[in-house]
Amino acid sequence: MNAPRLSKQVISLVLVAPLLLFLVVFFAFPLVTMMKSAVSDPVAARALPATARAVAGWDRVSPPTEAMKTAFVADIRQINDDQLFGDLVRRLNSAKSGFRTLMTKTRAAASNAAGTIDLIALDKRWADPSYWQAVSVAASSSITDRNLLAAVDLQRDASGAITALAADASANKTIMLRTFVMALTVTVACVLIGLPFAMIAASLDGWKRQLLLGAVLLPLWTSLLVRTAAWFILLQDTGLINSALMQLGLTSGPVPLIFNRTGVIIAMTHVLLPFMVLPIFSVLIGIPKNLMPAAASLGAHPVRAFWAVLLPLSLRGVVSGSLLVFMSALGYYITPALIGGAKDQMISSVIAYYATGAANWGMAGALGLVLLSATLILYAVYLRLSSEREARA
């Protein structure tokens, strides 16, 4: 390799270094961390080493042995780091409700008195094998599939077999499916409005085109929260839309537009419309203007010319616009939270609950991982289909 080429490579590397750094720090690193937190479960194994050894031979059904209790108390006495103890308590309580108060009580007793402690006399919950099962499962391995299973409404029972969670205990699958259905609905609505809009905008010129484009761009420059709040005001029972409808005598009572699916779809379609219009528009203005007159001169009816010429050519814009809208819609949080009812919440609200409410990062990571995988599978299907189409063409 000669010197000028090497220095060129170094220069280009330096030029892309900020981008690489940005991608690593703000994209790859958080992504990998969250994915890791979905399956890694080292807290109990680290905090309860003696217990982990003591429960190894336990059958997880019979009453807890003396050795387990002694080891557990010894481990609790060993923990000096309050945050480690907190992580342990959170981990155990998320497997079995009741550990919060139980562990606080046990730790206080263990640090106040030396020697052996009768755990069952301290709290009768310690006689219940199900609490020890939770300890044993948590302490025996530092990798878990618990979160990933729970993200799709499954669990492992006491014998380790995978079973479905009770129908009223978890609804992640329902919400995940709903997320995809809503994103798809918004995408279709955006195509139906965005395609004609972009075609009209591309066919005009001068101030008329600027006006139409401005109508799309102006909302894009406004904060998402402001636009959502504006829709809240417009859609409510006493809002502009309903009072106009009632004054015109079109309806006798307010049409339910808010706190339901209709409202969310309307608001999300409006918010995401620019991402559909702009790609289609940029494809359309690249199409030579004389194609439609050429089709007409060959005797094609305008409708046929549209179907056979303009629509296929604009399809590339529709596809990239749809991808943009669909992918963005999957992660929507604010709009469904403010405009939607309880049945319109998307998976992001569940992820947000686990992250900000319960501080259960494992579950948040697992749900994110499932969403990411489902999205990547859909994307792979799309790539496959589009490459087949291109191969045919």
Added chain:
Amino acid sequence: MKILNAALMACALATIGTMTAEARDLTVVSWGGNYQDAQRKIYFEPFAKQSGKPVLDESWDGGYGVLQAKVKAGIPNWDAVQVEAEELALGCADGIYEKIDWDKFGGKSAFLPAAVSDCGVGAIVWSTGISYDGDKLKQAPASWADFWDTTKIPGKRGLRKGAKYALEFALMADGVAADEVYAVLATPEGVDRAFKKLDELKPNIVWWEAGAQPLQLLSSGEVVMTTAYNGRISGLNRSEGKHFGFVFPGSVYAIDSWVILKDSPNKDAAMDFLAYASKADNQSKLPEYIAYGLTNTEAGKLVPAKFQAELPTSPENLKGAIALDVDFWTDNSEALTQRFNAWLAQ
């Protein structure tokens, strides 16, 4: 590669530099809305004037994970935060709060016993209960049974989104006596019973999350009744001349506390601020703006009689009200919330 490494290092150092170079002003976080407006007037601004340093204030809607993440990440960007009882208990056990220096506060005995903790100073006693617009509703609701009765009072109802409070209220609507609510809720049958009762009202519920939302829902007529925080109701009545009512029997009261996040760079200033906001003569100004009960026992006595009647701590208002069972919710919050979310989704 050397240049690349150097560039990477330089970028990393520059990022770290901008993050730590500036000393941040004391940042106080509370619940927003007209409550925080009042706090700004009587605590934040006078304290900034007294200490000669600016005080920044931000608002939040709760969530233990928010605080835990901030402390885990290293140096938190909030200093003093007002938290609910459950967040205080969880965070104190997890060690994410600084220990309170009670000498600065005139000793623990100056406060209500329930407002004293190793990691937090009680700030207010507040109630959640039924509220309604007295101008629009001819027949005022008196109990949770009325709240559930959509034939007697037709229209939508607002409820705080979450298992906490909703389950308690559902049981009371189903005829459970106020003082037995937590005993019933501690059994699996009791939880089933509460969810079954919530099923009845489900089509008529509008869920809210931030404390300012129920006021908007009531004002706009989107709901005829809603659960709300008592102080905000009386605050709005005073500032906007509304006639919103609040039903104290069957309400649930709890204590909110000030905490200081672990490793806060403004720990001392935050402690001084907490002491300032907990002083009897400063606390006693709060009920003029917003009707929350006070934790400093001396402050309670300094409140003018005309505001006393609105406070959740007045003997009249405590009749039929219950205290939030913090232990129950620290244990069961996650499992019940998961079930609640599943119930919502169906």
